[in-house]
Amino acid sequence: xxxxxxxxxxxxxxxxxxxxxxxxxxxxxxxxxxxxxxxxxxxxxxxxxxxxxxxxxxxxxxxxxxxxxxxxxxxxxxxxxxxxxxxxxxxxxxxxxxxxxxxxxxxxxxxxxxxxxxxxxxxxxxxxxxxxxxxxxxxxxxxxxxxxxxxxxxxxxxxxxxxxxxxxxxxxxxxxxxxxxxxxxxxxxxxxxxxxxxxxxxxxxxxxxxxxxxxxxxxxxxxxxxxxxxxxxxxxxxxxxxxxxxxxxxxxxxxxxxxx
Numbered sequence: 001x002x003x004x005x006x007x008x009x010x011x012x013x014x015x016x017x018x019x020x021x022x023x024x025x026x027x028x029x030x031x032x033x034x035x036x037x038x039x040x041x042x043x044x045x046x047x048x049x050x051x052x053x054x055x056x057x058x059x060x061x062x063x064x065x066x067x068x069x070x071x072x073x074x075x076x077x078x079x080x081x082x083x084x085x086x087x088x089x090x091x092x093x094x095x096x097x098x099x100x101x102x103x104x105x106x107x108x109x110x111x112x113x114x115x116x117x118x119x120x121x122x123x124x125x126x127x128x129x130x131x132x133x134x135x136x137x138x139x140x141x142x143x144x145x146x147x148x149x150x151x152x153x154x155x156x157x158x159x160x161x162x163x164x165x166x167x168x169x170x171x172x173x174x175x176x177x178x179x180x181x182x183x184x185x186x187x188x189x190x191x192x193x194x195x196x197x198x199x200x201x202x203x204x205x206x207x208x209x210x211x212x213x214x215x216x217x218x219x220x221x222x223x224x225x226x227x228x229x230x231x232x233x234x235x236x237x238x239x240x241x242x243x244x245x246x247x248x249x250x251x252x253x254x255x256x257x258x259x260x
Contacts, residue, residue, distance in 0.1 A: 001083055005106035007090035010122035013112045014148035016043040017182050019089040024191025026085040027056035034059035034079050037089045044089040051189030103134040106141040112148040115161040147175040174209040
């Protein structure tokens with residue numbers, strides 16, 4: 001199973017935009033795709049509810065707790081064992097054991113950052129936590145950052161964001177604009193690659209460096225071309241067998257942070 005974790009402790013960074021468009025991209029390529037949404041706002045799941053039944057199916061799993069309950073309903077937490085691509089929409093403020101668990105299970109970690117001084121500072125602190133608390137330094141996951149909700153690439157705020165992202169010891173993949181096309185696709189349960197290219201051409205071009213980065217690492221991770229679905233499915237079986245004490249395919253319930 002290819003597991004892509006979309007995460008930033010700062011709310012409003014655009015995690016759901018990345019999650020839903022990545023899931024739609026892989027579903028349209030014929031991969032059995034699932035989203036698990038750990039965010040209590042359930043934005044990714046609302047997107048799935050609006051998704052037309054005529055489009056490639058994406059399995060939904062709810063990782064967030066019910067109100068007043070820190071434990072997950074088992075019926076909501078299932079991820080099918082034959083899932084080939086799992087995209088994880090992490091909650092804002094993830095830390096402690098939850099952060100460690102999310103990092104440990106990920107093959108790839110994508111960190112969206114919005115262009116504001118508050119977001120830059122918060123992301124700098126989060127990346128420290130990712131290494132010190134989440135164990136990213138010793139994990140096998142590959143990490144990259146994406147500038148998100150960019151309005152003006154010539155502004156001093158965006159230049160500061162680019163400078164910050166370039167200073168990180170991880171790939172800076174692309175900048176996604178603060179476009180109404182993303183809002184439209186979100187409201188209709190679509191990915192930008194499912195809209196008419198005349199409508200979403202610019203947004204597709206912005207997004208492609210992310211999927212090229214992911215696809216480019218398939219050979220390193222699986223020893224096969226990205227198109228070789230059978231080998232990726234075999235990786236899913238091995239991943240499932242590796243999980244200690246579980247053959248259910250269920251991810252753990254969201255737990256409150258236990259501190260750093």
